[in-house]
Amino acid sequence: MRYFLELAYNGKNYFGYQIQPNQISVQEVIEDRLSKILRKQISIVAAGRTDTGVHAKRMFVHFDYEEELTAEIIKKLNSFLPKDIAVYHLFLMDEEAHARFDATSRSYNYYISPFKDPFSYESAWIFNRELNVDKMNEAAKLLIKQGDFGSFAKLHTDVKTNICDVREAFWRKNENNQLVFQITADRFLRNMVRAIVGTLVEVGLGKISIQEFNDIIEQKNRSSAGASAPAHGLYLVDVQYSKELFKNELK
Amino acid sequence: MRYFLELAYNGKNYFGYQIQPNQISVQEVIEDRLSKILRKQISIVAAGRTDTGVHAKRMFVHFDYEEELTAEIIKKLNSFLPKDIAVYHLFLMDEEAHARFDATSRSYNYYISPFKDPFSYESAWIFNRELNVDKMNEAAKLLIKQGDFGSFAKLHTDVKTNICDVREAFWRKNENNQLVFQITADRFLRNMVRAIVGTLVEVGLGKISIQEFNDIIEQKNRSSAGASAPAHGLYLVDVQYSKELFKNELK
Structure with a gap:
C-alpha cells in the first residue's frame, strides 16, 4: 500500500x-x-x-x-x-x-529581515540596506511566464531542460515587518529561488534596472544574474496536488 | 549626560x-x-x-x-x-x-506551541497535550490584583516584599497558532511568570481547578504552585515609562 x-x-x-x-x-x-x-x-x-x-x-x-x-x-x-x-x-x-x-507545482517563500533581529538570524536573511520593494515587485512580474530560467540555474547540473512555468512571484510584508518573496512554479531549477532573490535584491538596491533584469532573464546565462541569497532564508512552503488524490487521511 | x-x-x-x-x-x-x-x-x-x-x-x-x-x-x-x-x-x-x-510596569509574553514545530523549539515551549484555554483564562483573571505573589516567587531571594500589582493577564492565539500568555505588572518576582505559566498549564490540563488555583495564590507559598515553564518560551516584550521622559530621540 x-x-x-x-x-x-x-x-x-x-x-x-x-x-x-x-x-x-x-x-x-x-x-x-x-x-x-x-x-x-x-x-x-x-x-x-x-x-x-x-x-x-x-x-x-x-x-x-x-x-x-x-x-x-x-x-x-x-x-x-x-x-x-x-x-x-x-x-x-x-x-x-x-x-x-x-505534484503540479511547488511554492517557496524567502524571508528578508530589513533590520537586525536577534530572533531571526537563523530563519531570515538579515539585510538592513534600504530596498525599493515596488521596483522588486515590478521586476518579479517579469518572471511570471513559461520560459527558460537558465539564468537562475546552477551550472553543470544534469537536468534536460531549463523550462519552468512560473505562476506567481511577488513580495509582501508580513506581520513581523519582514519582506517575504513568494514564488510558485511547476518546477524549480537547482538554486533558482536563491539566485532570483539575490538578483531582485540588486534591483531593490538600484544596481540593476527593470530592463536589465529582463535582459538577464533573456540571456539564459547564470553568470549574468546576481549572487545567490543565503540558504537559511528559504522555505518550501507548499506542494500542490490534485485534491482528488487525498481521499483517505488516516486519523 | x-x-x-x-x-x-x-x-x-x-x-x-x-x-x-x-x-x-x-x-x-x-x-x-x-x-x-x-x-x-x-x-x-x-x-x-x-x-x-x-x-x-x-x-x-x-x-x-x-x-x-x-x-x-x-x-x-x-x-x-x-x-x-x-x-x-x-x-x-x-x-x-x-x-x-x-519604569512604571513591565510586560512579558510566554509562548506555547501546541504542536511539534521544527521552527520554534528554541523560541516556544512545545507542549502538545490538549489545554483548556478558557479555563486558563478564567484562572488568569484571578491574578489581576495588587497582592502578595509569594506563591510564584523563587525561594530564598533577598527581596523585601512579594507585593505586585498585576494589571493584565490573559491567553490568546497568535497567527502561528501558538498560545501566548501576556502579563503586565508594576514589578515581577524572580521566576514569577514561569511559575504562573507552569501552574496555569496544570489548570488547562484539568489537574488543578479554578478554586484550587485561587487557593494557591492565597497560600503565598511557592511549594503549592506548579513547576516552572521552561525559560526559552519567555520574553520581556515591553517596559512602560511616562512618555514625557522620552523627549529627545537621537536620529
Missing part, C-alpha cells in the same frame, strides 16, 4: 534533503526512524529536494508498506524524530500516486 | 541579563562593546533582569557619557554586537532619568 506523509523540517542542521554519503540528510533521518518503527527497510520519495540549510514548512513524501497503518504512526514518528523534523498527516493513497510526479 | 538605549536580545546563549563572574551575560557584552566604541568604561543599568535563557524583545538600559552622541552609535553598536543582541533607539534623557526606577 502507498502512503503519503506531510511533514516539515528546519534545514539548519542538515546537508539538504537528499541522502548522501558521510553527511546527515533529512531523508536519511526519516527513513531511519520510519524503518525502525515499521521494522522493515523503508525508502521515501519526496516531492522535491531542498539544498543544504534550506527549510520546508510543508513537504510531502511517499513510501510503501504492506500493512494498514493508522495515525498512531504520526505520534510515534514525532517522538522518534529529532526536534527539527515534524510529521503532521498520513494519507492512504492509490497505488500509483507519486509524491514527485503527481 | 544620561542616555537610554532600547534594545532586544535572544537569551539562548546567555546566562541571563545580569553580569556575573565566569558566565557570559547580556550586560557584560553590551558594556564591553559600548566601552570599546566610546573608549571609556561604561556601565549600564537595565529596567530589569532576565534569567538564563529568557529573551527580551524590548528592553531599556541607561548609561552616562559626558559627550553628545548621535544615532551613529546605534549603527556601530549593531555591527560590534553579536547577532543575538540588537539596539534600536537612543534617547538623550534628563540627568535623573532611571531605566529601572522610572
